[in-house]
Amino acid sequence: MCGIIGYLGPREATPILLEALKRLEYRGYDSAGLAVLETGQQTTSLTKSEAKVDLLIEKLWGQAPSGHLGIGHTRWATHGKPTTVNAHPHADCTGRITVVHNGIIENFAELKAELSAAGHEFLSDTDTEVVPHLIEQYYRGDFLAAVRQALQRLRGAYALAMFCLDDPDLLVGARLNAPLVVGLGEGENFIASDITAIIPYTKRALILGEGELAAVTALGAQVSTLDGRPVEAKIVHVDWDVSQAEKGGFAHFMLKEIHETPDAVANTLRGRLDEAGNVHFAEFDVPSERFRTCRQVLLLGMGTSLHAALAGEQLIEDWAGLPARAIDASEFRYRRPTVTEDDLAVVITQSGETADTLVGLNLARARGALSVAVTNVVGSSAARDADGAIYLNSGPEISVASTKTFIAHVVSQALLALRLAGGRGRLPIERRQELASSLRALPEQIRRLLQSEPDIARLAHRYAHYRNFMYVGRGLGHVVALEGALKLKEISYIHAEGSSGGEAKHGPIALLDPLFPVVAICTESSTREKMISNVHEFVTRDAPVLAVVSEGEAELQGLATDVLVIPRADELTSAVLASVALQVFAYYVALELGKDVDHPRNLAKSVTVE
Known part of the structure; x- marks a missing residue:
């Protein structure tokens, strides 16, 4: 669940890598790094940060390496703490081979022991570092052949981008149980963990399959299996515009x-x-x-x-x-x-x-x-x-x-x-x-709901000081309650739990008091009257109640502490509208508390390891 970018072409690699890493930061932001093969020199410039990409940019300010081949990485830790040493890229003993990796190498311990016995020295606590050392072990002047041999020994999940000082015109990518794409430009090409990283540069992407390897040059990409059999590349055209991957005027x-x-x-x-x-x-x-x-x-x-x-x-x-x-x-x-x-x-x-x-x-x-x-x-x-x-x-x-x-x-x-x-x-x-x-009719109804965003923001301001929430619903409203509670705790770090209305009396209701509010899903459904009965029970326990209701709802006026009104619709549509409303509510609660809404702690967008 890390972000990977690789570049090979006529332009300076560093600015492209850094820009792509910023777009990929949602995939992981424990640490970041990049490696660039410096033009005219037999050296790789390696720069790492133990924090987000911005710190990496600061480190490179005024001294960015000059080169046309490079790889970058933004990390979500699985093996080894988020430190500069553990940040990617990782290199072999000689500094000749450099690798970035997304996934988990399940047999890294036995490989590390074998390589250590053969004289290899490891600097990090990561599983990734075995990859460049294993390639080094097989390297006899043919980088691609050494990569093939090494990858056939790996078990687990990997998406890899890598290069070798001896092959300045070759960028290699490979994947197994983790996503990787090759972006095809005009005289330049890219490797990335997802398409978002490359859409400013190209709309053509080659999707690597399981156990496939891409040998990328300025002319294109040759795809094969790990044992060298050619594979017909699957190329897709991306319809997304670069603006879709940017905030478009919104705060987050x-x-x-x-x-x-x-x-x-x-x-x-x-x-x-x-x-x-x-x-x-x-x-x-x-x-x-x-x-x-x-x-x-x-x-x-x-x-x-x-x-x-x-x-x-x-x-x-x-x-x-x-x-x-x-x-x-x-x-x-x-x-x-x-x-x-x-x-x-x-x-x-x-x-x-x-x-x-x-x-x-x-x-x-x-x-x-x-x-x-x-x-x-x-x-x-x-x-x-x-x-x-x-x-x-x-x-x-x-x-x-x-x-x-x-x-x-x-x-x-x-x-x-x-x-x-x-x-x-x-x-x-x-x-x-x-x-x-x-x-x-649902898209237009959601647009109508979003017009009430200022009202929802005011409710969020009123409830943001509470440290515990219970979300309660029945039928599809129970799904709304579970998802609403998840959104609140994901981005605000407030304890929230979802319960069905019927289950509430079998334990959860014991938690309620004046400091433990309930978000009650009371929109149109066959169990709406049952939910209204639940609200009476919650009010009796002195819990503040924020009721999500349909337009025209009268029974809960004066009973619930507050109401969040959505357009009147059938049960399915009401469940969708209520879910959107509670996403907005969670967003503004987190904003009120000053949280990093887009990058909640300890979480990553795509969980590609078990």
Whole structure:
């Protein structure tokens, strides 16, 4: 879960590497570093920072190395504390070979012991440092051959960019269980952990597959397997504009991305849903007969994606009449799950690279289940490994806290539920039309909700001094409560927990007092009256209650301490609108407390290791 950039071309490498590292900082910000092969010299200039990229820039001020080949890295620590010594890039004993790495080398300890016995000296506590030393061990004047030999001995996950002093016109990238792309420019080329880093320079990207290696020169890239067999490169054209990866006038990426939610929803729906409520997925074109024989649906996710899975669970059971289970992907592999060839496995992962979710996908596929990846990243591991894909098409999400992609995930689950219902003949045409109309109206309703941002900000100001929160809902409102609590604790570091309304009386209600407010999801649903009863119970315990209500709500006026009003809509749409409102609420609470909203501590955007 680190950011990688590599450059080879006619321009000065240092400014390009630093600019890309700033865009990649959401992937990790424990430390940063870059290495540049200096023009006219047989030396590599290596500069590291034990903090964010800005400190690295300060260190280079006025003395930036001059060269046309270089690699950079921004880190989220897995092995070794965030220190200058442990920061990437790492080099071999001679300083000839330099490497940056994303992932975990599982067998690094045994490799390190072997290399130490052979006389190699290690400077860091990282697993990464074994890579340049292992390449050095095999190096006999052919850098690419040594890389191939070394990588075949590595176990675990890696995305690597590397170069050798003896080959100043060669930049090498390789990947296994971690994302890596090659950006193809005019007379210059790039290696990056994701497309965001390279879109200012090129819109053409080569997506490396599992166990593939790219030999990059100024003329292009040659892709092969680790044993040297040529691979036909998969090149995609990126439609994102560079402005999408910048803040666009907003104070933070998170707020910008919340405001991009209407477009994200529209893009998720586009070309998939007709007026009759029929759904078609171009990349998951499965005959209806397959859905009619489906035994159960397994929805795998982690964090925010797991909450989207919980929404999918309810919608699929309600609309398609299929047993559905939302499952914590990290626990799935350690159970003895009952998976058969009659099941559908849905893996939900924004990045398409979440390690635990990918393991769950592979386990389900090994047992014969039909699989589909719901992801935002074309060409990601999940999209390639699954039988089909449902792309969110939401554009890049830079802030660590997922906002627009969570909403797009929920909408994609609604589309999948409609597709399953249609394939199984479960919903009358009138109901499908009603649901389709509601989904198509959603982008405009979100825009309308966001007009009340100043009102939500005032509520956040009023509640920011509390140190504990309970979020409570029923049905889809329970999903809203879980996700709302997660957003608050992710970016404000305030303790918050989500509970169902029914469960509250079985323990959580004991926590309530005048200093422990409740956020109650009381929007349109079949259980709305039950939630109003819950609010009475909370008020009786003297807890402040912030009720999320639909326009025109009268029963809670004067009962709840405060109300957060959203547009009136059906249960699914209300759940989406309430989720967006609570994202805005969490944002302004964190802002009130002076937190680094886009870079919450201890978190990274894409968790690509278990």
